[in-house]
Amino acid sequence: MVITRKVEFSASHVCRNPQLSDEENRELYGPAANPHGHGHNYIVEVSVRGEPHATTGMILDLKELKAILEREIVLPYDHRFLNHEVPPFDSIVPTTENIARDIWRRLEPGLSGAHGKLHAVRVYETSDLYVDYFGEEPCTS
Amino acid sequence: MYIVTRRYGFAASHRLHVPSLGEEENRVLYGKCNNPFGHGHNYLVDVSARGPADPRTGRAVDVAVLDDLVRREVVGPFDYSNLNTQVEAFREVVPTSENLAVEICRRLKANWSAAFPGEWPKLHKIRIAETDRNIFEIKADEIE
Numbered sequence: 138m139v140i141t142r143k144v145e146f147s148a149s150h151v152c153r154n155p156q157l158s159d160e161e162n163r164e165l166y167g168p169a170a171n172p173h174g175h176g177h178n179y180i181v182e183v184s185v186r187g188e189p190h191a192t193t194g195m196i197l198d199l200k201e202l203k204a205i206l207e208r209e210i211v212l213p214y215d216h217r218f219l220n221h222e223v224p225p226f227d228s229i230v231p232t233t234e235n236i237a238r239d240i241w242r243r244l245e246p247g248l249s250g251a252h253g254k255l256h257a258v259r260v261y262e263t264s265d266l267y268v269d270y271f272g273e274e275p276c277t278s
Numbered sequence: 279m280y281i282v283t284r285r286y287g288f289a290a291s292h293r294l295h296v297p298s299l300g301e302e303e304n305r306v307l308y309g310k311c312n313n314p315f316g317h318g319h320n321y322l323v324d325v326s327a328r329g330p331a332d333p334r335t336g337r338a339v340d341v342a343v344l345d346d347l348v349r350r351e352v353v354g355p356f357d358y359s360n361l362n363t364q365v366e367a368f369r370e371v372v373p374t375s376e377n378l379a380v381e382i383c384r385r386l387k388a389n390w391s392a393a394f395p396g397e398w399p400k401l402h403k404i405r406i407a408e409t410d411r412n413i414f415e416i417k418a419d420e421i422e
Contacts (some may be wrong), residue, residue, distance in 0.1 A: 143286050154334065165335055167342055230336040238331070266341065269281040276330045276398065278281045 139256055140196050140258075141184040144206045146215035148223075149176035150231040174218060179263050180211055181240060185248055186256035197253035209243040233262045236272035280338035281402055283326040286348050288357035290299065291318035292373040295362075321375075323352065323382060324405040329398030347393040351385040375414040379406050383416050396402045 151174040152166035162170040167184050169175065183206060187196040219231040230236050237260045248255040255278040293316040294308035304312045311317070325348055329338045355365065363372040367381045383404045390401050401418040408414070 152336075152338075156335075165340075176291045188392070232331075232336040234282070234331045234338050237280065264286040267283050268338070271279055271281075274279060274327070278400075 138188060138196060139184050139186050140202075140253075141182050142199060142202050142206060143180060143182050144203075144211055144212050145178060145181045147178050147217050148214050148217050150219040150226070150228050151175070152232055153268060154230055157239065163183075174220070179214070179236070180261040181206070182257075182259040182261075183240075183255070184257040184259070185246060185253040187251075187253040188252045197248075202253075205244065205247050209247070210240055213243075233260050233266065233268045234270070236260050237268045241272060243268050256264070279328060279376070280337040281326050281328045281329060282341070282344075282399070283324050284339075284341060284344055284348070286325065286353050287320060288323070288353050289318060289320050290356050290359050290361050292361040292368075293317070294372055294374060296372050316362065317406050321356075321378075322407040323348075324407075325386065325401075326403040326405070327394075327399040328402040329380045329400060340394075343393050347386065347389060351389055352382050367368075375406050375408045375412065376414045376416075379404050379414045379416040380421055382406070383418055383421055387418060 152169040153172065154165070157165070157169075163207060183202070185197055185202065188219045189196055201269075213223055219236075220225040221227070221232075225239060226235070237258045239248075240260065241255065241258045244258070245255050256271070258270045259267055260270075280339070292311075293313065294305075294311040295304050295314075299307065324337070325344065327339045327344065331338045351367055357367065361378070363366050363369075365381075367384075368377070371377050371381075388402070403418060404416050406414045
């Protein structure tokens with residue numbers, strides 16, 4: 138069984154790889170390469186997989202999940218300029234893919250136990266574009 | 279592994295009618311969707327592609343390339359059109375959203391390797407919302 142909880146944060150970022158020229162960055166990332174940055178209202182859906190506990194009937198207490206998401210996502214990310222204020226985005230480009238992976242890495246240690254295991258992280262950059270991430274397993278097909 | 283999903287929309291008209299069935303049979307089968315004058319929807323199409331992130335760009339899918347492909351192959355030809363009369367595939371095939379999903383998937387698969395010549399990303403899934411309440415999904419590997 139999978140349960141999903143949603144949180145939002147608002148942040149600015151710029152998609153720019155310092156090893157590439159301005160021209161190459163513009164070509165790769167388009168308007169997202171604007172060096173002054175721009176922002177989004179990100180929506181994050183975190184899914185946890187497990188079986189309901191025999192006594193409580195819950196996979197994981199949603200209040201507890203809410204507290205984890207507040208601590209690990211909203212607190213560090215909300216109203217921040219990701220490139221300047223939120224490691225590892227001082228050294229990697231804060232694409233939606235990399236944001237999804239960073240959120241996975243922040244959440245996984247607290248969601249790896251018997252009572253609910255992290256299953257998927259979905260990050261909406263806009264209502265028309267989102268990324269699902271399922272962990273580090275390699276792509277095989 | 280990442281799955282990147284991008285939403286597109288187009289407005290089109292259609293009529294659900296199978297010529298080999300009688301008028302009454304079509305009316306019973308398709309109800310108001312069989313109205314002889316046709317009717318329309320604001321279709322939403324979610325296109326999902328999967329793959330690893332490119333170490334150089336930090337992205338699994340170049341969304342600008344995906345936009346070009348989907349706009350050229352799907353949104354451009356379908357938007358503000360009559361699917362039955364203006365889209366070749368639906369001259370003989372009834373344009374249900376199931377068949378529309380197959381046609382969109384077929385168009386994207388046929389042009390995928392030209393747009394994305396590397397091993398990744400791969401086309402993963404098409405999801406069509408005909409209305410808020412009617413949703414149709416097809417995995418890319420379900421068709422040839």
